[in-house]
Amino acid sequence: MSAEATGAGAAPPAPRRALALDGVSPLVLLALFGLFPLVAIATGQTYWLSLVNRIVIMAIAALSLDLILGVGGLVSFGHAAFVGIGAYTAGIMVDGGRGDLLLVLPVALALAAAFGAFTGAASLRTKGVAFIMITLAFGQMAFFFSQALYAYGGDDGLTLFERSTVAGFPVLENKVAFFYVSLGFLAAAYTLVRAIVGSRFGRALQGARDNPVRVASFGFDVFRIRLAAYVMSGMLASVAGVLLANQAEFVSPAYMAWQRSGELIFMIIIGGLGSLWGAVLGAAAFLLLEEALSGFSEHWKLAFGVLIVLFVLFTRGGLADLLRRLTSRGGARG
Amino acid sequence: MSITLLTIQVLNGLQLGLLLFLVAAGLTLVFGVMDFINLAHGVQYMVGAYLAAALIAYTGSFALGLVLALVGALAIGLAMEGLIFRHLYARSHLDQVLATFGLILVLNETVKMIWGAAPISVAVPEALQGAVAMGEGVLYPVYRFAIILAALAVAGLLWLLIEKTRIGMLVRAGASNAPIVSALGVDINRLFMIVFAFGAMLAGFAGAMAAPILSVEPGMGDSVLILAFVVIVIGGIGSIRGAFAAALIVGLLDTLGRSYSVDLLRLFLPPAAARGVAGGLSSAFIYILMAVVLFFRPEGLMPARGRT
Incomplete structure (x- = not known):
């Protein structure tokens, strides 16, 4: 059971950035997101604003997972823990009256980095299925630790009575302002991850996904590269957590449940592994589908599950690949 | 904690461990022989x-209901193998995780549609009602003893099957090196189907036995699934012996850890807070154990022979 058999090595063919629109699509996507509040206000559909806001936030989390799973080929099954760390940091600090975003973010980033460094250093010594399982174990530890936070609601979670301020101003209390703050974070996250992937470091990470031995023989320390990516990815996910807690005005252990980690994986697979903007697309597709189906029937999860199974059985390479195949007609590859 | 209470906690731990073993046995074989990650194994439970709940209520007999439930679990296992899993064996682990994650949603929701979201309870069969006195007026239910004995008996049968029969030999060989077994002319797909259906039936048996002492509700398989994964990873993937040892360790650690950490935390926390904190912390114990085992022995405590 080698790393190749488990990681993205066995998943769809390596360079997944062949889409000609690659440079354009993210800009189009961001512009669409940016225009959305105007449309929502014009039509009075403010409910949709909070849904799309959630999409933007989850897109940051999915993007961060894509860095290690899609680009690095490390199937982490405990990524929701980082989102939860960010969310709990925001919840607890707002509860304690020190909820300014400029205070919360550094603390959340530091905690996520510490958790990531510790769990990453242990997990990355294993490979293949053992890696999936050990990240799951750490995720579960974080989950149960949050359940043990008795002073902060334990199992029941913690309600935020106000949102984080930004440098003392209650910016996030305004839905539209909150949306643009989230979108700003998404744009920054996308730019950052894109830059990481394009760098020497990112190429080594990508190379290690396909052939760690070769990358090591070039003189790279594969373990350290992966650890750095793992920590960065966790820190980015904690930013999503901080925003999520503020958006929902609620934090609970459920944020860290292993099913949440599974959903994050699903998002980036729908989008297409490693094709960063696919992660954004996948988060949008996932949450919209959830919304549409749950409006349909209370048993929407049934249809959702069937769709997941069919998706895995009949498509490979996600939405980004599907779009590519549709645009280059008859280009049946793989 | 007195000796009597300790005995009771150990018995509870054994009972949890043995039920976990029944679930984990199928999972570890499916994982070991087919290199297939089946998240949907918990829903089989x-x-x-x-x-069991439905058929016992329908037939009015515990034994008959149990047997029919086993047949049903076997049939559903075969159906899932034929319809879905068969197409996933050659796929990456990621695809397998995802597809079986989808199946969990489907089956949890189907169960909710048929039986509703509220937990249903199953009566303990008449012959096994009552309790055994454990001294000093402490009683232990007969039914829990029955679970321990039944699970031990099944574990024994499983051992005979795996160690002493031809099919068991093929399964062991498959867990060590499936491609070679296939190359030697064994119909590996048939072997996969048998292992899978048998594992589904074992998990179903564990669920049926646990029904009278647990509330039967949608999603009950999810927590068991994760525990079973912990067990097989600690024990070594593909190893029945490893799963047995690890299941007992996990069962005892979880049960004893829970009761001792409450006592310990009570020393410096109010009782309600101690219970709350202990619940979370003690659940984390087994994951700490799993992380430690994986760190020092990534292949588990008792890896299947010939696996690297």
């Missing part, structure tokens, strides 16, 4: 519990 749930399906077993629901079938």
Whole structure:
């Protein structure tokens, strides 16, 4: 059971950035997101604003997972823990009256980095299925630790009575302002991850996904590269957590449940592994589908599950690949 | 904690461990022989519990209901193998995780549609009602003893099957090196189907046996699934012996850790807070154990022979 058999090595063919629109699509996507509040206000559909806001936030989390799973080929099954760390940091600090975003973010980033460094250093010594399982174990530890936070609601979670301020101003209390703050974070996250992937470091990470031995023989320390990516990815996910807690005005252990980690994986697979903007697309597709189906029937999860199974059985390479195949007609590859 | 209470906690731990073993046995074989990550194994446990609840109520007999539930669990296992899993064996682990994650949603929701979201309870069969006195007026239910004995008996049968029969030999060989077994002319797909259906039935049996002492509800398989994964990873993937040892360790650690950490935390926390904190912390114990085992022995405590 080698790393190749488990990681993205066995998943769809390596360079997944062949889409000609690659440079354009993210800009189009961001512009669409940016225009959305105007449309929502014009039509009075403010409910949709909070849904799309959630999409933007989850897109940051999915993007961060894509860095290690899609680009690095490390199937982490405990990524929701980082989102939860960010969310709990925001919840607890707002509860304690020190909820300014400029205070919360550094603390959340530091905690996520510490958790990531510790769990990453242990997990990355294993490979293949053992890696999936050990990240799951750490995720579960974080989950149960949050359940043990008795002073902060334990199992029941913690309600935020106000949102984080930004440098003392209650910016996030305004839905539209909150949306643009989230979108700003998404744009920054996308730019950052894109830059990481394009760098020497990112190429080594990508190379290690396909052939760690070769990358090591070039003189790279594969373990350290992966650890750095793992920590960065966790820190980015904690930013999503901080925003999520503020958006929902609620934090609970459920944020860290292993099913949440599974959903994050699903998002980036729908989008297409490693094709960063696919992660954004996948988060949008996932949450919209959830919304549409749950409006349909209370048993929407049934249809959702069937769709997941069919998706895995009949498509490979996600939405980004599907779009590519549709645009280059008859280009049946793989 | 007195000796009597300790005995009771150990018995509870054994009982949890043995039920976990029944679930984990199928999972570790499916994982070991087919290199297939089946997240939907936990729902087999749930399906077993629901079938038992429904069929016992329908037939009015515990034994008959249990047997029919096993047949039902086997049939559902075969159906899932034929319809879905068969197409996933050659796929990456990621695809397998995802597809079986989808199946969990489907089966949890189907069960909710048929039986509703509220937990249903199953009566303990008349012959096994009552309790055994454990001294000093402490009683232990007969039914829990029955679970321990039944699970031990099944574990013994499983051992005979795996160690002493031809099919068991093929399964062991498959867990060590499936491609070679296939190359030697064994119909590996048939072997996969048998292992899978048998594992589904074992999980269903565990669910059916647990039905009278647990509330039968949608999603009950999810927590068991994760525990079973912990067990097989600690024990070594593909190893029945490893799963047995690890299941007992996990069962005892979870049960004893829970009761001792409450006592310990009570020393410096109010009782309600101690219970709350202990619940979370003690649940984390087994994951700490798993992380430690994986760190020092990534292949588990008792890896299947010939696996690297």
